[in-house]
Amino acid sequence: MSSSNLKPRSPGALFREALKTEQPLQIIGAINANHALLAKRAGYRAIYLSGGGVAAGSLGLPDLGINTLDDVLTDVRRITDVCDVPLMVDIDTGFGPSAFNIARTIKSLIKFGAAACHIEDQVGAKRCGHRPGKEIVTTREMADRVKAAVDARTDSDFFIVARTDAIAVDGVDAALERALACVEAGADAIFAEASYDLATYQRFTQALNVPVLANITEFGQTPLFSVPELASAGVGMVLYPLSAFRAMNKAAETVYTAIRRDGHQKQVIDMMQTREELYDRIGYHEFESRLDALFQQGKAK
Numbered sequence: 150m151s152s153s154n155l156k157p158r159s160p161g162a163l164f165r166e167a168l169k170t171e172q173p174l175q176i177i178g179a180i181n182a183n184h185a186l187l188a189k190r191a192g193y194r195a196i197y198l199s200g201g202g203v204a205a206g207s208l209g210l211p212d213l214g215i216n217t218l219d220d221v222l223t224d225v226r227r228i229t230d231v232c233d234v235p236l237m238v239d240i241d242t243g244f245g246p247s248a249f250n251i252a253r254t255i256k257s258l259i260k261f262g263a264a265a266c267h268i269e270d271q272v273g274a275k276r277c278g279h280r281p282g283k284e285i286v287t288t289r290e291m292a293d294r295v296k297a298a299v300d301a302r303t304d305s306d307f308f309i310v311a312r313t314d315a316i317a318v319d320g321v322d323a324a325l326e327r328a329l330a331c332v333e334a335g336a337d338a339i340f341a342e343a344s345y346d347l348a349t350y351q352r353f354t355q356a357l358n359v360p361v362l363a364n365i366t367e368f369g370q371t372p373l374f375s376v377p378e379l380a381s382a383g384v385g386m387v388l389y390p391l392s393a394f395r396a397m398n399k400a401a402e403t404v405y406t407a408i409r410r411d412g413h414q415k416q417v418i419d420m421m422q423t424r425e426e427l428y429d430r431i432g433y434h435e436f437e438s439r440l441d442a443l444f445q446q447g448k449a450k
């Protein structure tokens with residue numbers, strides 16, 4: 150084996166490998182480190198930190214460009230500290246406004262162990278991609294954002310996805326034109342946000358020589374297409390940003406309501422993860438035996 154084979158592969162390289170191995174690649178939202186471990190256990194080859202998820206989950210705020218770079222990095226680090234599945238991160242508009250800010254964002258993400266990110270063409274006061282009233286910057290400004298991100302990479306395998314929100318604002322033709330400009334600026338892939346049918350995905354995949362990402366978020370503008378349906382349109386990545394988050398919130402509300410109403414947990418105990426299951430998922434017993442071993446060593450001295 151040559152010495153270069155011994156070099157650990159970067160998260161970006163692992164992401165690129167996953168993209169080759171699985172077509173289309175399912176990328177599953179993991180709101181926190183615990184969910185990242187659950188996603189890994191379920192067999193996903195790529196996980197995702199949602200901007201809307203950081204906002205709603207970590208901050209209790211709406212997805213309106215309120216997150217800061219540090220808010221996102223805190224959650225990135227917690228996930229990458231315990232989970233080696235490559236992580237794609239939603240960086241909204243890049244935490245700009247300038248190329249310097251975007252460069253700082255990319256360098257920090259790489260330092261904190263992220264594998265990939267997506268940067269979008271909405272104005273700084275952004276909205277969720279599936280809400281009305283979105284505004285986008287010019288194609289030129291978006292291409293500059295992408296170029297700033299690409300040029301800032303300290304690992305050339307770090308995977309940069311350009312997201313366009315233009316379908317809902319200016320229509321598919323304009324969005325396609327933007328996507329081409331982003332690829333020209335160095336984007337590794339295109340996120341066609343809020344596409345409403347398979348034919349639109351197909352137009353993107355046929356016009357572009359990079360993978361196209363489909364955001365199959367629930368209760369939005371995009372129908373809940375299946376993996377085979379998206380594969381038939383040539384889609385390369387399928388994103389489920391908040392599926393487990395939505396389910397988790399619903400479960401929490403049900404439990405809170407029941408205990409307050411009933412004065413006990415009996416009605417909801419069956420929907421809970423058991424203590425044993427929790428300990429198994431986070432490796433509690435392995436940690437504990439290491440602690441015991443250390444303690445014994447300490448005692449022997």
Ligand SMILES: C[C@](O)(C(=O)O)[C@H](CC(=O)O)C(=O)O
Binds near residue numbers: 201202212279369391
């Ligand atoms: C993908 C997304 O950017 C996110 O933050 O997870 C959201 C998802 C959502 O609100 O359902 C978006 O599509 O804007």
Ligand SMILES: [Mg+2]
Binds near residue numbers: 199212241
């Ligand atoms: Mg987002």
